[in-house]
Amino acid sequence: MSRARLLRSLSGAGVALALVGGSAVLGACGPRQAAAGGMPAASSSSPVTSAAPATTTAAASPRRSSSKPPARPTSARATTTPTRSGGGVARVPVVAAYIPFSAKRKAETASYAKRHYGVASWHLRPSMVVLHFTETSTMSAARNTFAQDVPNTGELPGTCAHFIVDQDGRVYAIVPVTILCRHTIGLNDKAIGIEMVQSTSGNSAHWADQQILARHAQITSVLRLVHQLQAQWGIPTSRVIGHAMANDDPAFRDLRGWHNDHSDWQAVDVTEVRRRLAAL
Template identity: 40%
Template sequence: MLAVLAAIFAAAVPQPTIVQKPIPFGAKRKQEMAAYAKRHYGIDSYRLTNPKVIVEHYTVTSTFQQTWNTFAPDTADAELHELPGTCAHYVIDRNGTIYQLVPRSIMCRHTVGLNYTAIGIEHVGASDAQVMDNARQLAASLRLTRWLRCTYDIGVDNVIGHAESLSSPYHKERVASLKHQTHGDMSHAAMQTYRSKLAQKGTC
């Protein structure tokens, strides 16, 4: 039934043009992702099933290639020192090109507390303002996010910025030291504007 509903939602909203630029995500990285999910969420799987949240980020890089180069290596991250390496499902370049790095069926490490149920979208840029003031990038972001939320029946309220992660009703974290960990990208103020623009695109 969920698959039928997803197909109906997806048919109503066209998929934007997406360029495939996959990062390496082989058996070892999948095993590490499953181990991460077990530690942090009590889920013994690397698979992302029936996502409930879309998290918007910015990259703090100036080019897509720099972002790809950050996510491609399966190395422990500099902040939390965990494996697998961090990643996001999508990256939107400054010119509006949408790249997909990881299949949506696989969890990515992009938001502590939500990786088990969230699709991650990165925007090439160094601030909320750079993303929100770039008409081509923002338009592409809204097209992608609308298509994804309609495909998975995700409400506009569950399209959040990384800075809003702790307030999500889906946030859960088993590691005590990380229960309040978040980042400042895509603030509540920026996301209020973003969600308003997203809602203006219409229902699914």
């Protein structure tokens, strides 16, 4: 076969993304606050595309960035063609937008895990998913916050989540899911964190949850992403929870007695997410 014919054949093949790899905001963690972690460069096992936005600076606040957010990484596109996963559910394309994750941040994460969970490791084998919304109006502002590595409630590392789902449905991988992130106190050693771009704008967390549930492009991507993660890691729908539900979760444990004070993703709204997941 000629080289031109071979290239045309490969480009038309389409390869499915196999995900391996996001509190309300962003999981601020401390006594009565929510938590989050860090990330390295994309590993060879990462299911997302390799293109990533340029490193950006972020404001010191765990809630929002006061510095000018960088341009959205529109050049970082998923290069695979979405296909059908098990049960006929279309896979969602995932864009790599990884934050810096140095050896120093790994060490800080391991020390955090030792203090709060009794095991000095930055590695994660997820068994649940925690839903969040960013309390920001843009993906860039949320990512900027995660890219920082500054103390949160007096402890390092900085907060983070594994994915951010923008309002237009685009999904960004921020940290590989095999790395522990500070996004939910008491569950960081077990949970994948997924952030959805949404601000309360002076309204309740339930109101914000409802905005996401009514935004077709965003919630469809969230559901497909969660479905893929469930298939990858064997996570039952009952282990998909909201940040507001964390303190009452049977797996909750924090050796320093910290608890979450965030109200994002109320139980009633997570019930609707689970219903839609079951209908996929």
